[in-house]
Amino acid sequence: MEEPLLPQEKKRTFLNPCIHFTQLFLICVSIILGIILTIFASLKLNTKEKPTSFSYDLQPFKWAVDMSIPHKDQAHRGTCWAQALVGSLEHSYRENGIKRGFLVKDEYVPFSVQAFGLEIVKECQKPENMKICEEVGAGPLRNTTQGGESAWIFYLPNLYTKLYPESLCAYKPTVKEEWDCPNLNESTKGTNPVRFTVRAMDTTYSVEDTKQLLLKKKEPLLISTALPSNVFYIPCNVGAKGENDAYSKFCETTTDRVPCPYYINKVRNDDQCLKMEEEDFISPDGEWTSFSPFVSVGGHEMKIVGFNDEWVTHDGKKGGFILENSWATGSHSIAFWMQKRSAWNERMVCPNxxxxxxxxxxxxxxxxxxxxxxxxxxxxxxxxxxxxxxxxxxxxxxxxxxxxxxxxxxxxxxxxxxxxxxxxxxxxxxxxxxxxxxxxxxxxxxxxxxxxxxxxxxxxxxxxxxxxxxxxxxxxxxxxxxxxxxxxxxxxxxxxxxxxxxxxxxxxxxxxxxxxxxxxxxxxxxxxxxxxxxxxxxxxxxxxxxxNEVDNCGYNMMPYSFLDVGARRCGTWESNYLEVEWEDSSYLANKKSYPQYDYSWLEKSQTKQKEWQFEGPFPFTEPE
Structure with a gap:
């Protein structure tokens, strides 16, 4: 027979289960709080690893500079690198001038590519700089502006006082005229008010990093990329009497006659094709194209002024960079590539x-x-x-x-x-x-x-x-x-x-x-x-x-795939951002504060840019 429990024993037995449950609850809460704190610490650490102030998930699907400097035409010379570099400096000069109150929004100053190119050639030929400019195809060491790199400016600080207004020395379209710049002399150099410093240079090598850099800096970037050739296959066996085929008539007189690719034979029953390899890869509408395996035929430099993930080219490529190009090809305005302007409105500006x-x-x-x-x-x-x-x-x-x-x-x-x-x-x-x-x-x-x-x-x-x-x-x-x-x-x-x-x-x-x-x-x-x-x-x-209207046209669309698939096969492509600091003496508005400088060339060069505005999709209709 069991003995009855004492009162204190009854109490202890009754409380034990509660004590166990309380301890278990506290342990569980501690574990959960520990997990939460661990996750929070991890997120905080990841945030520190990404110093940018924006999220990949929240970035806009398109962006472009507000107003870009009118594009420059390199004509029959290999000065794309100098055109892009001077264009980038012009934009930086304008942005700084507007921000500081030295320029109004529609004002800008074109600078002389002719003179600056010659100054770069002379600087590259100095013994201490030859390694910087020593590249395959580079012109300065051959005493010419035919071929170069815009990124040299970061390594050549002596050039920071040698950027002159366009009126000093107009650009010449042929190579034999590249040294034609009679106003460029020691007197001009000593009294030039335009002065700047390149403080830093950021470089990217991928599409997403380039887009992030554009969004972060809100200024154009320089881009250097390989150029492709396009291969076309034209059926030889046309056969219809009276039909005027442009190129197949040469099938009998050329060695470029080859078996047609499968996709030609699939459409027409032809055995032989004329193979045409062309170095033209910008469509008449201003879109960069690559219809065949990418074969590099050179390189080119331009300015990236924006991007649009939603643009679809005639070839079905979606998304691309908006480029300011120095070629006289088919082109559009930035507003058109940003899908902010109808085709009819665009023809008022860039009829192409x-x-x-x-x-x-x-x-x-x-x-x-x-x-x-x-x-x-x-x-x-x-x-x-x-x-x-x-x-x-x-x-x-x-x-x-x-x-x-x-x-x-x-x-x-x-x-x-x-x-x-x-x-x-x-x-x-x-x-x-x-x-x-x-x-x-x-x-x-x-x-x-x-x-x-x-x-x-x-x-x-x-x-x-x-x-x-x-x-x-x-x-x-x-x-x-x-x-x-x-x-x-x-x-x-x-x-x-x-x-x-x-x-x-x-x-x-x-x-x-x-x-x-x-x-x-x-x-x-x-x-x-x-x-x-x-x-x-x-x-x-x-x-x-x-x-085409000079002030607003001159921009191309380069699909991301052109860079990711095409240019990558020929090595790397890169984009560069130049962080430029301008001295106040560089602006005509401050002429009185710097009597030691000659502002006459700056006065002749400073001008205004026309801006087009449309109400709705039809250019000649007014809203009621």
Whole structure:
């Protein structure tokens, strides 16, 4: 028989379970708090490892400088590095001047690339600096500005007093004139008020790091990259009588005839192709392209003024850097690449008259109904030349594509408040041909309407309001490739098509200069997309009226993939940021404080930059 528990024992037994549970609870809380503190400490440590004030997850998907200095054209010289360097200094000078109150927003000073390039050559030739400038292809050690590096400026401090205003020494377009700078003398050097110091240089080698540097510094970067060649394969066995293929005619007279790649054979039953390797890799629309394995043919320097992750190129590449380029190629404004401006608004600033995708189709033709396409018909006749003649007739798909272009142009035209008469003329012409086609239900492509092309008022409207060229001339020497005759014929645009191999087909109405009733279809096919502007230009009078606006155009889009895939195969590419400090004497506003300096060249150079503003997508409509 068990003895009864004493009262104190009963109490102790009753409290033990509570004590155990309390201890367990406290232990659990301690463990949880320890885990939380550990995580917090880890996060804090990681934050210290990333000193930047922004997060990768929160960065904007596009950014660009507010206003960039008008681009410079290097012309026929290898001075891209000097152009980019001086352009970068100009922007830094302007930003500092606005910030300090020495310049207003639209003011800037262009500096002399001609003079600064010569000063760099002389500095590089000093014995103590030769190792800095000793690179393959560098020009200074060969006593020329042909080839160099913008990053040299960080290592050559003696140049910090030798940047002169543009009026002192204008840039010369040819190599034989590179030493032409009569105003550059010892007197000029001693009284030059422009003085600066490069305090630091940051360098990046990847897309994301470059974007981060842009966002952190909020200023342009210098970029140095390899250049590619593009390889095009043009089918040789075209076979249609009367077809004017631009390059395949050379298949029999060249050693560059090779078996067609699989993607050509997949589309057409051709065995042989003409292989064309071209060093042109910027499309007429200003986009950098690389259609084939990247083969380096040199290097180039430019300025990065922004980026846009959402931009999609004509080749389907998404995201890229906005570059200020020193080449006279197809280009746009920064606002256009940032998708802040409609195509029509952009044409008011940068018409890009050499871009065949901006050409206006003033001529019209009937659409082929019920006909076979060339490929189907050719397949039936085994490709024999004498069994199928197109006589310049186009297949239904091609004409349908051209009609879509014309309808798009009509819709744009109707949005102009004072263009009703011209728009109605254009619309009636399209309706007339559609009715004619339906009534006959047969091909009638020999009937081409050029009435609008010959109407001076209509053409003035298209050029001045639509900002598009309408009449063209071939520019290949002796018309060896195009086969056209500028002396006897006028050429009005009908339309174009582009195939998957980046070859362009152009269609024109060829009109006799002696008798405008003599109209024929004129076609040039199989032109590599980057070569069109070498074969056809708008006539000179229209090119002059449609010149790109210097203050705001000159910018290209380089897809990230061009750098990640292409340039990387040829080594590295890099971008550099220069941290520049400017002395107050460098600004005309402080002239009275520095009587020892000569400000006459600065006075002649300081100017204003035009800025375009649009309300909505249509340039000639005012909001109510």
């Amino acid at each position: 008259s050499m871009d065949f995708q901006n050409w206006f189709a003033c001529a019209s033709m009937d659409e082929e109904e019920g006909g076979e396409t060339y490929e189907n018909e050719n397949r039936k006749t085994n490709g024999k030349d004498d069994s199928f003649e197109r006589n310049w007739k186009l297949n239904r798909n091609t004409v349908s594509s051209i009609k879509k272009l014309q309808r798009k142009q009509l819709n744009e035209m109707r949005k102009h408040p004072h263009a009703n008469d011209i728009a109605n003329m254009y619309a009636k012409r399209l309706i007339h041909h559609r009715q004619h086609m339906n009534a006959n239900n047969k091909t009638n492509t020999d009937k081409i309407d050029i009435s609008m092309c010959l109407d001076a008022n209509s053409m003035d409207h298209v050029i001045d309001v639509m900002r598009q060229p309408t009449e063209f001339e071939c520019t290949d020497t002796g018309a060896e490739i195009t086969g056209c005759d500028n002396g006897k014929k006028r050429y009005f645009f009908i339309g174009n098509t582009i195939d998957k191999n980046h070859l362009v087909n152009l269609y024109f109405a060829s009109v006799s200069r002696e008798d405008t009733k003599q109209v024929e279809m004129f076609s040039v096919n199989g032109i590599p997309v980057t070569q069109v502007e070498k074969l056809f230009h708008p006539i000179k009078e229209q090119s002059k009226r449609l010149a």
